[in-house]
Amino acid sequence: MARNRFDVDENLESPFDIKHFRRAMIYIRRKKKPMIIAFLLSALSAAIALSAPLIMQHVVDVTIPAKAKLPLLGWSALMLLTIVSSVYLATIRSRIMTRVGQDIIFDIRTDLFTHLQELPFKYYDDRPQGKILIRVVNYVNSVSDVLSNGIINFILEIVNLIFIAVFMFAVDVRLSFVILAGLPVFLGIMLLIKTRQRRAWQAVSNKSSNLNAYLQESITGIGVTQIFSREQHNEGIFTRLADNFRKEWMRALKLNTLIPFTVDNLSTMVTAMIFLVGLLTLSPQDMTFGVILAMSSYAARFWQPILNLSNLYNNFINAVAYLERIFETLDEPVTVSDIAGAKELPSIQGRVTFDNVTFAYDPGVNILENISFDVSAGESIALVGPTGAGKTTVVNLISRFYNLTGGRILMDGQDISQVTLKSLRSQMGIMLQDSFIFSGTILDNIRYGRLDATEEEVVAAAKAVCADEFIREFELGYLTEVNERGSKLSQGQRQLISFARTLLADPRILILDEATSSIDAKTERLLQKGLNELLKGRTSFIIAHRLSTVKNCDRIMYVSNKGIAESGSHEQLIAQRGHYYRLYTAQKMEA
Template structure:
């Protein structure tokens, strides 16, 4: 559980290898056609641009000495044409690759989101939401350019080097060797920096993730922060995290800038060496000034692709750190899913059996042990007991939000582990204590779990749970826009809307987890009348700390000591004078 903190770096479960990049090629292959077109345009643009030094050499060595005015104008016009055509082709290519990059982002982000929708509750229990969000948004953005432009540019720069090398050797072989003499030094620098760069980018990724997680947590808890006047303390925490990020970023940039710094200096040294060898060692008899001028131009052009390749390498090292995170998320196992040959759960009556069920969130720390419960169809069951005893765990296992560690759970004799999840959960209505409201209208929120419901059915569900009255008090009624988490609504209003959403699904099994905890006593009494009608013929599980709300349930199960400590009706348990009796009596005295 240490991973579930904003100030803990997430170490990678597995090191990066070439398999990650091969997996990335799946997204690239979808864009094969536009990328080929872009590559052809890039090659044409580069080839046309490489003819400029040859034109310049001819003008310096032939046209100018011959004092030919009109040929000089013609050659100048031709050089201008090469520049214009090269720029036009590069612009078209840039537009194509912009679209390709966005399509790759869309595909990766969609796959990530779909996978996150299927991951079990345990995954979200183990890490802050901010560290999940940054992978879907920031990391995907960071890798898109490398997976689109990066690959084309890499191939193109290699071809550029080959073309430039061919042009250089065609002009002068000896001066070409002078230009190539700097390559061993460059490769030595790259080898020294390679490992350090990858580690540096991983550190940046960690600090960025931590910072994002704390920002998300702080925004979600801003009301609590202001209630307890924690603004100054929280600002200090943020400053520390931001400082850590800044420090790692600066270290990484220092390493990154070493490569272009090395290339720039090598280019200067090689250009100087060309003039030295050409003018002093070889002399005018062997080489003309036009040749030296052309070769110095090719030297700059030769080292520019190398600088570009080094920048691409930096981008690739950066992208590798993010790809590791992205594929780590995509590789996160969906532990709660349809098993092979899973069957559709037929329309259920609602009999539920816990057969020797054991469950642990963390291995070796059982929450429930050898639990046996048999609930008849249509029976109402109350789960009571101390906080942390496992009441919510019981209903989460019925919904199969977690897999049991041992034993099995049956519904109408069908093992839910072998049933398709959709066919199971579509027949259940679950009202959680945390009433989450989505951004949109109140109508949309109630209809969230049953999109085919009519407006009349939505209103009917709201009336049953006593939400209709306060909804109609809003200026736009059911079409009132609410913010994420329902910030414009009271907590009780949010719970009633969530109640209506659950009831609209018309479930065969109804689970109410502290469903009335934020509703005032008057509303609860009104709501209870509707619930009594709704619970008829449905199997229901009700978790409540206020025992007055569960007195009328068919059976009350007191959950404690990793199992069921007591079971019976309200009258039976009161007559037994056990744990339930003492808990109920204590609440009556407090009231």
């Protein structure tokens, strides 16, 4: 699919609107109390700071001309007190909002991770992992400040503007209108660039996602890269993606810097106009120097909140591009889930029935069509056939990793779509072709699916699959730490640990998808001895390309042409001299 590439921009399926912002407010309301306290502290700090120009005006117009030294010291001490108090209150507020911001990050990230755990396989089939990771980590970091400090600061700056306007008009009405004269110009520029800004930051979001996806892919496949000496070529791809990101970032930043540039210049021009109007057009009787000085100070203070608001607006535009992606992920439907009124699947015997099952990954392109078969409890079934025929799809449908396109699958006579996923999968042991090892100890990895298992039970499972011997060769044995994906282990060792993990769950139905593909022939023979005992009483589905490993199964199904082309025991299928016979004969000749 086009979306499953690192070099293809993701199309935004749910553009940002006001409902997204209302959803974001849910996280803000959870921290309502500390945010109110922070706002009150900010308002008090701002009010104290605004008294400074009035003190300055009085000192210039009254205290200094009167040469009153003692009052001058008093007013200086009061000015110092306003500065210290304002800074102290702002510091407390900053500490509160830092905690609030981190709490919001925690809440959003937890909701994202919880939702990602529930999304079906198809969601991950369609996207590079890097494009998912960047939403949970980078994008959440990017929006946290806007959802915490941004809201408080926006309200505070509005209040500041009102306070400053009141103080300005109380000092001089005429010069106040001079200060306000630059607002129409500022608002006009904002309206002109707002749409371009949003699109620019959406582009930055896309290029950042692409870069992260390729980086994650490159790290995961570094071994293959070095084997084929692709370092230089891959560097070229990375450089191109990084350059695309740089260009979009610079384009977006140019639009962002236009606003503070405008505010700074308007503030300078307005201040100049105050001195021009105050000194050249008004008489000394109408306008004292202290008033002009106070109004120039208020002019700077008036345009500072506007600059702050414009920066907040920039940050909001940036955050919108990320919020869109975050909420798009949270809105991704959990298509494979418990239906309303789903029942717990009781302890099963292991009978599995496919009743006219049809399945397609993409609409209109069926992988399986009208498949029907019945597997008795305790029966071992081998699924063989050409690559891409649908063998893995069959076992994925038994596990209900995907919803059926048509038909139904029964387990002990119960439709698996009508029972809870947990009660279904808890009775299944599934070992996929890719043996994934988590970071942690070998003991933790084996016990991953059954946390209450004792150490003795873990060791017993490892012995059954011939993993105990190599585990004990490590200095710390079962307490040996392994890296993510088990890089310290061979592929065969990783598969044996995964096997032990699956068997420890004591499942009623066992699914093995190429489970022994990376184990040497000697180990496989030893493993088969243990498996023969463990498979007794369990229904098992085994996928294997090496037919020698499945010839003893109760039944072999040859999957081809969207269905089951042949079914029977090894001897029966050989006697039919059909698909299975030709495949088995070809492998025997190659051996």
